[in-house]
Amino acid sequence: MKNSITSLLHMKSCLYIVSIIIFLAGGCRENTPTEMLIIEKELLLDSIPSASGLVIHGDSAWIVGDDATGIYRLNLSNYQQQKIPLNNVATDEYRLPKSIKHDLECANLIRYNNKLYLLAFGSGSLAPYRDSILLLNMADTADQQIIPVQQFYRELQQLTGTDSTQWNVEGSTVAGDSLLLSNRGNNTIISCNVDSLMHYFFFAGAPVPPITYQRAHLPQIDGKEARLSGLSTINDNLILFTASVEDTPDWITDGPISGSFIGIYSMKENKVIASHLLRDKQGAVLKEKIESIDIVSKKGGTITCIAVADNDNGTSKLFRLQLISSEIKN
Structure with missing residues (x-):
């Protein structure tokens, strides 16, 4: 018992x-957690100035700097870099003076007439130097064109009801047959047909293509709304974005960075459906000015991506990130 x-x-x-x-x-x-942002690698780019845009092509990140005298190709396996000189620019200089810089702020790839181009947009924040685009033939990087787009920007400002003082193009990407541009000044995302836009750029007198646009409402830090700085395409509807908050009384004046968001925006729903503040391993907010992002790979609900930050001192920083989100579709 x-x-x-x-x-x-x-x-x-x-x-x-x-x-x-x-x-x-x-x-x-x-x-x-089903939603998280993980920093896999952080790298100082001490000889790439003012990284403001990037696009992934093959094994490399092609990086645009807003005052750089060339485009930089960075191998993502060994991080070796190659400077591709810009035509008609004093490439023996490391950075262009602020008063005359092209202020190229974003880049994407576009195929047109059987050629693949890197298309980089100037911010448009100061005429005439920043009212231009760069078209660079990826098969022959010496084949470059700088095309003035002052009239194009004026048309977009009028169509979107944007004052010229609020105009600052910072992001671009291609989704389906549309090219998307983001204006940091009022967080507007503008969409137009890619082929029509390229026809407009290449043929004088061609009409400005029809556009649609929407205002994005982004997360805040201490009551200040983040401002769009970069776009990348997940699919025809979902856009990966970067946006930063500067502690300034207005969006024009430079100031201390409060933090940067990386998130997902739905074009169909016209809203942010996921967002993450960039944080270190201890959970502290990183005061980095993330300028651009592009996708290396996507598998299920996980995206591996590369982002760049402008240190405002002649150097840049690269982040290799993993974004895990239930909102990401195959």
């Missing part, structure tokens, strides 16, 4: 322990 009671008590004890394990395991599953 005594042995039976002992066995029963032992069994109850075992069942109790098992139930605790099951409870804790269930709790862990429920609390497992």
Whole structure:
């Protein structure tokens, strides 16, 4: 009898322990984060100035700097870099003076007439130097064109009801047959047909292509709304974006960076559906001015991407990131 009671008590004890394990395991599953942003690598680019735009092509990131005298090709396997000189620019200089810089702020790839181009947009924040685009033939990088787009920007300002003092193009990407441009000044995302836009750029007198636009409402830090700085395409509807908050009284004046967001924006729903502040391993907000982002690979709900930050001192920073989100579709 005594042995039976002992066995029963032992069994109850075992069942109790098992139930605790099951409870804790269930709790862990429920609390497992399905949304997170992870920094896999952080790298100082001490000889690439003012990184403001990038696009991934093959094994390399092609980086545009707003005052750089060339385009930089950075191998993502060994991080060796190659400077591609810009035509008609004093490439022996490292950076252009602020008063005459082209202020190229974003880049994407466009295929037109059987050629693949890197298309980089000037911000448009100061005429005439910043009212231009760069078209660079990816098969022959010496084949370059700088095309003035002052009239194009004026048309976009009028069509979107944007004052010229709020105009600052910072992001671009291609989604389906549309090119998207983001204006940092009022967080407007403008969409137009890619082929029509390229026809407009190449043929004088061609009409400005029809556009649609929407205002994005972004997360805030201490009551200040983040401003769009970069775009990349997940699919025809979902856009990966970067946006930063500067502690200034207005969007024009430079100031201390409060932080940068990386998130997902739905074009169909016209809203942010996921956003993450860039943080270090200890959870502290990184005061980095993230300028641009592009996708290296996508698998299920995980995106591996490269982002760049402008240090405003002649150097830049690269981040290799993993974004995990239930909002990402295959």
